[in-house]
Amino acid sequence: GEDVEQSLFLSVREGDSSVINCTYTDSSSTYLYWYKQEPGAGLQLLTYIFSNMDMKQDQRLTVLLNKKDKHLSLRIADTQTGDSAIYFCAERDGHYNAGNMLTFGGGTRLMVKP
Amino acid sequence: NAGVTQTPKFRILKIGQSMTLQCAQDMNHNYMYWYRQDPGMGLKLIYYSVGAGITDKGEVPNGYNVSRSTTEDFPLRLELAAPSQTSVYFCASSKLAAHQQFFGPGTRLTVL
Numbered sequence: 001g002e003d004v005e006q007s008l009f010l011s012v013r014e015g016d017s018s019v020i021n022c023t024y025t026d027s028s029s030t031y032l033y034w035y036k037q038e039p040g041a042g043l044q045l046l047t048y049i050f051s052n053m054d055m056k057q058d059q060r061l062t063v064l065l066n067k068k069d070k071h072l073s074l075r076i077a078d079t080q081t082g083d084s085a086i087y088f089c090a091e092r093d094g095h096y097n098a099g100n101m102l103t104f105g106g107g108t109r110l111m112v113k114p
Numbered sequence: 115n116a117g118v119t120q121t122p123k124f125r126i127l128k129i130g131q132s133m134t135l136q137c138a139q140d141m142n143h144n145y146m147y148w149y150r151q152d153p154g155m156g157l158k159l160i161y162y163s164v165g166a167g168i169t170d171k172g173e174v175p176n177g178y179n180v181s182r183s184t185t186e187d188f189p190l191r192l193e194l195a196a197p198s199q200t201s202v203y204f205c206a207s208s209k210l211a212a213h214q215q216f217f218g219p220g221t222r223l224t225v226l
Contacts (some may be wrong), residue, residue, distance in 0.1 A: 004156065031213060042118070042204055042217030043157070088156060092212050101172065102212050104156030 004105035006089055011111045012107045018076040020108045022089030025070065029091040032065060037086045037107070046074070046087075074112075084112045115140050118218035120205050126224045127195040135190040135221050137205030145208045146188040147172075147215065148180065150201040157204065163188055164211070195225045 003025045012018045022034070029051050035043040049056045049063045049072075056063045062075040076083055089105040121136045139146065144165045149157040149172075159172030163182040177199060179191040188207075192199060202222050206215040 007156075015116070038221075042219045043206075045214055045217075048214070090156075091136075101159055101214070102157075104158075106154060106156045
Protein backbone atom coordinates (compact mmCIF):
# COMPACT_ATOMS: atom_id res chain seq x y z
CA GLY A 1 0.00 0.00 0.00
CA GLU A 2 0.91 3.65 -0.07
CA ASP A 3 3.14 5.04 2.64
CA VAL A 4 3.55 8.43 4.30
CA GLU A 5 6.53 9.05 6.58
CA GLN A 6 7.25 11.81 9.08
CA SER A 7 9.87 12.38 11.73
CA LEU A 8 8.55 11.82 15.23
CA PHE A 9 9.59 14.94 17.08
CA LEU A 10 10.62 18.57 16.60
CA SER A 11 11.54 21.10 19.27
CA VAL A 12 11.88 24.84 18.59
CA ARG A 13 12.07 28.06 20.58
CA GLU A 14 9.18 30.50 20.60
CA GLY A 15 9.56 33.02 17.78
CA ASP A 16 11.68 30.71 15.60
CA SER A 17 10.41 29.05 12.42
CA SER A 18 9.41 25.39 12.48
CA VAL A 19 9.74 23.10 9.48
CA ILE A 20 7.92 19.78 9.54
CA ASN A 21 8.76 17.33 6.77
CA CYS A 22 6.86 14.50 5.14
CA THR A 23 7.63 12.02 2.38
CA TYR A 24 5.13 9.90 0.50
CA THR A 25 5.24 7.12 -2.06
CA ASP A 26 2.03 7.55 -4.08
CA SER A 27 2.88 9.20 -7.38
CA SER A 28 -0.83 9.64 -8.17
CA SER A 29 -1.64 11.80 -5.12
CA THR A 30 -4.10 14.55 -5.95
CA TYR A 31 -4.16 16.56 -2.72
CA LEU A 32 -1.81 16.65 0.25
CA TYR A 33 -2.93 17.88 3.64
CA TRP A 34 -1.60 19.08 6.96
CA TYR A 35 -3.71 18.41 10.04
CA LYS A 36 -3.06 19.57 13.62
CA GLN A 37 -4.04 17.55 16.68
CA GLU A 38 -4.00 19.18 20.11
CA PRO A 39 -3.98 16.99 23.25
CA GLY A 40 -7.24 15.11 23.74
CA ALA A 41 -8.81 16.53 20.59
CA GLY A 42 -9.62 15.45 17.07
CA LEU A 43 -7.68 16.47 13.99
CA GLN A 44 -8.13 19.96 12.59
CA LEU A 45 -7.35 20.70 8.95
CA LEU A 46 -4.66 23.38 8.75
CA THR A 47 -4.05 23.64 5.04
CA TYR A 48 -3.79 21.59 1.88
CA ILE A 49 -2.09 21.79 -1.49
CA PHE A 50 -3.12 20.49 -4.88
CA SER A 51 -0.53 18.26 -6.47
CA ASN A 52 0.08 20.57 -9.44
CA MET A 53 1.23 23.38 -7.14
CA ASP A 54 4.66 23.70 -5.56
CA MET A 55 3.92 26.26 -2.88
CA LYS A 56 0.99 27.60 -0.91
CA GLN A 57 1.11 30.35 1.72
CA ASP A 58 -1.59 30.97 4.32
CA GLN A 59 -0.68 33.58 6.95
CA ARG A 60 2.09 32.01 9.09
CA LEU A 61 1.93 28.70 7.22
CA THR A 62 3.89 27.88 4.08
CA VAL A 63 3.52 24.52 2.35
CA LEU A 64 6.20 23.40 -0.10
CA LEU A 65 5.68 20.43 -2.40
CA ASN A 66 8.47 18.74 -4.35
CA LYS A 67 6.55 16.29 -6.48
CA LYS A 68 9.68 14.85 -8.11
CA ASP A 69 11.09 13.83 -4.70
CA LYS A 70 7.62 13.21 -3.21
CA HIS A 71 8.46 15.56 -0.35
CA LEU A 72 6.07 17.88 1.45
CA SER A 73 6.94 20.39 4.15
CA LEU A 74 5.06 22.72 6.46
CA ARG A 75 6.80 25.85 7.66
CA ILE A 76 5.33 27.74 10.60
CA ALA A 77 6.73 31.25 10.92
CA ASP A 78 7.10 32.94 14.33
CA THR A 79 6.16 29.73 16.16
CA GLN A 80 4.11 30.25 19.32
CA THR A 81 3.53 28.02 22.35
CA GLY A 82 -0.02 27.52 21.09
CA ASP A 83 1.44 25.77 18.04
CA SER A 84 2.59 22.88 20.26
CA ALA A 85 0.67 19.86 18.95
CA ILE A 86 1.02 16.81 16.73
CA TYR A 87 1.05 17.56 13.01
CA PHE A 88 -0.10 14.95 10.53
CA CYS A 89 0.66 14.85 6.86
CA ALA A 90 -1.92 13.04 4.68
CA GLU A 91 -2.28 12.31 0.99
CA ARG A 92 -5.40 11.66 -1.05
CA ASP A 93 -4.96 8.68 -3.33
CA GLY A 94 -5.56 9.66 -6.94
CA HIS A 95 -6.63 6.21 -8.09
CA TYR A 96 -10.31 6.08 -9.04
CA ASN A 97 -11.27 3.25 -6.72
CA ALA A 98 -9.43 4.74 -3.75
CA GLY A 99 -10.65 8.32 -4.06
CA ASN A 100 -12.34 8.19 -0.70
CA MET A 101 -9.25 7.36 1.28
CA LEU A 102 -6.57 9.42 2.91
CA THR A 103 -3.27 7.90 3.96
CA PHE A 104 -1.85 9.53 7.09
CA GLY A 105 1.68 9.75 8.33
CA GLY A 106 2.49 8.85 11.92
CA GLY A 107 2.55 12.48 13.07
CA THR A 108 5.29 14.87 14.20
CA ARG A 109 5.09 16.16 17.75
CA LEU A 110 6.07 19.84 17.79
CA MET A 111 7.20 21.23 21.13
CA VAL A 112 7.63 24.99 21.41
CA LYS A 113 9.80 26.19 24.28
CA PRO A 114 9.22 29.68 25.73
CA ASN B 115 -23.23 24.23 14.03
CA ALA B 116 -22.00 21.55 16.42
CA GLY B 117 -19.88 20.01 13.63
CA VAL B 118 -19.03 16.35 14.24
CA THR B 119 -20.03 14.92 17.62
CA GLN B 120 -19.06 11.56 19.11
CA THR B 121 -20.27 9.64 22.14
CA PRO B 122 -19.08 8.31 24.49
CA LYS B 123 -15.76 10.07 25.18
CA PHE B 124 -14.33 7.11 27.09
CA ARG B 125 -15.32 3.48 27.49
CA ILE B 126 -13.84 0.36 29.03
CA LEU B 127 -15.06 -2.98 27.68
CA LYS B 128 -14.41 -6.55 28.68
CA ILE B 129 -13.28 -9.05 26.06
CA GLY B 130 -16.28 -10.35 24.13
CA GLN B 131 -18.61 -7.46 24.96
CA SER B 132 -20.20 -5.39 22.24
CA MET B 133 -20.85 -1.69 21.92
CA THR B 134 -21.79 1.03 19.45
CA LEU B 135 -19.81 4.23 19.02
CA GLN B 136 -22.07 7.05 17.97
CA CYS B 137 -21.21 9.76 15.45
CA ALA B 138 -23.36 12.58 14.14
CA GLN B 139 -22.75 15.61 11.94
CA ASP B 140 -24.97 18.61 11.24
CA MET B 141 -23.18 19.97 8.15
CA ASN B 142 -25.22 17.93 5.64
CA HIS B 143 -22.06 16.16 4.47
CA ASN B 144 -22.51 13.11 2.29
CA TYR B 145 -19.17 11.53 3.17
CA MET B 146 -18.48 10.10 6.62
CA TYR B 147 -15.53 8.08 7.92
CA TRP B 148 -14.40 6.06 10.90
CA TYR B 149 -10.71 5.95 11.80
CA ARG B 150 -8.71 4.40 14.58
CA GLN B 151 -5.54 5.92 15.98
CA ASP B 152 -3.09 3.70 17.80
CA PRO B 153 -0.35 5.25 20.00
CA GLY B 154 2.34 6.95 17.93
CA MET B 155 0.66 5.98 14.69
CA GLY B 156 -1.28 7.77 12.04
CA LEU B 157 -4.97 7.19 11.45
CA LYS B 158 -6.21 4.05 9.76
CA LEU B 159 -9.54 4.06 7.92
CA ILE B 160 -12.00 1.45 9.20
CA TYR B 161 -15.15 2.15 7.16
CA TYR B 162 -16.55 5.00 5.16
CA SER B 163 -19.87 6.03 3.66
CA VAL B 164 -20.62 8.12 0.56
CA GLY B 165 -24.23 8.74 1.50
CA ALA B 166 -27.24 7.34 3.33
CA GLY B 167 -27.54 3.62 2.71
CA ILE B 168 -24.05 3.23 1.21
CA THR B 169 -21.02 2.03 3.16
CA ASP B 170 -17.70 0.46 2.21
CA LYS B 171 -14.66 -1.05 3.88
CA GLY B 172 -11.50 0.90 4.54
CA GLU B 173 -8.06 -0.40 5.36
CA VAL B 174 -8.83 -2.16 8.69
CA PRO B 175 -12.53 -3.24 8.74
CA ASN B 176 -12.24 -6.61 10.52
CA GLY B 177 -14.15 -6.76 13.80
CA TYR B 178 -16.33 -3.74 13.02
CA ASN B 179 -19.64 -2.98 11.33
CA VAL B 180 -21.32 0.25 10.30
CA SER B 181 -24.66 1.47 9.06
CA ARG B 182 -25.83 4.75 7.54
CA SER B 183 -29.59 5.07 7.71
CA THR B 184 -29.54 8.89 7.69
CA THR B 185 -27.22 11.56 6.33
CA GLU B 186 -26.47 12.76 9.87
CA ASP B 187 -25.58 9.55 11.72
CA PHE B 188 -22.85 6.96 11.18
CA PRO B 189 -22.57 4.52 14.11
CA LEU B 190 -19.70 2.05 14.43
CA ARG B 191 -20.43 -1.33 16.00
CA LEU B 192 -17.96 -3.63 17.75
CA GLU B 193 -19.55 -7.07 18.12
CA LEU B 194 -16.96 -9.09 20.06
CA ALA B 195 -14.46 -6.72 21.60
CA ALA B 196 -10.82 -7.82 21.58
CA PRO B 197 -7.75 -6.20 23.23
CA SER B 198 -6.44 -5.37 19.73
CA GLN B 199 -9.36 -2.94 19.40
CA THR B 200 -8.03 -0.76 22.22
CA SER B 201 -7.55 2.55 20.44
CA VAL B 202 -8.86 6.06 19.97
CA TYR B 203 -11.66 6.19 17.42
CA PHE B 204 -12.34 9.25 15.32
CA CYS B 205 -15.33 9.97 13.16
CA ALA B 206 -15.03 12.48 10.33
CA SER B 207 -17.18 13.95 7.59
CA SER B 208 -16.64 15.86 4.37
CA LYS B 209 -18.63 17.48 1.62
CA LEU B 210 -16.38 16.09 -1.13
CA ALA B 211 -14.72 12.67 -1.29
CA ALA B 212 -11.91 12.56 1.30
CA HIS B 213 -11.34 16.30 0.91
CA GLN B 214 -11.26 18.76 3.84
CA GLN B 215 -12.48 16.32 6.43
CA PHE B 216 -13.91 17.57 9.72
CA PHE B 217 -13.12 15.41 12.73
CA GLY B 218 -14.98 14.68 15.94
CA PRO B 219 -13.23 14.79 19.35
CA GLY B 220 -12.73 11.02 19.49
CA THR B 221 -13.72 8.07 21.68
CA ARG B 222 -11.01 6.43 23.78
CA LEU B 223 -11.79 2.70 24.03
CA THR B 224 -9.98 0.21 26.24
CA VAL B 225 -10.67 -3.52 26.00
CA LEU B 226 -9.49 -5.58 28.97
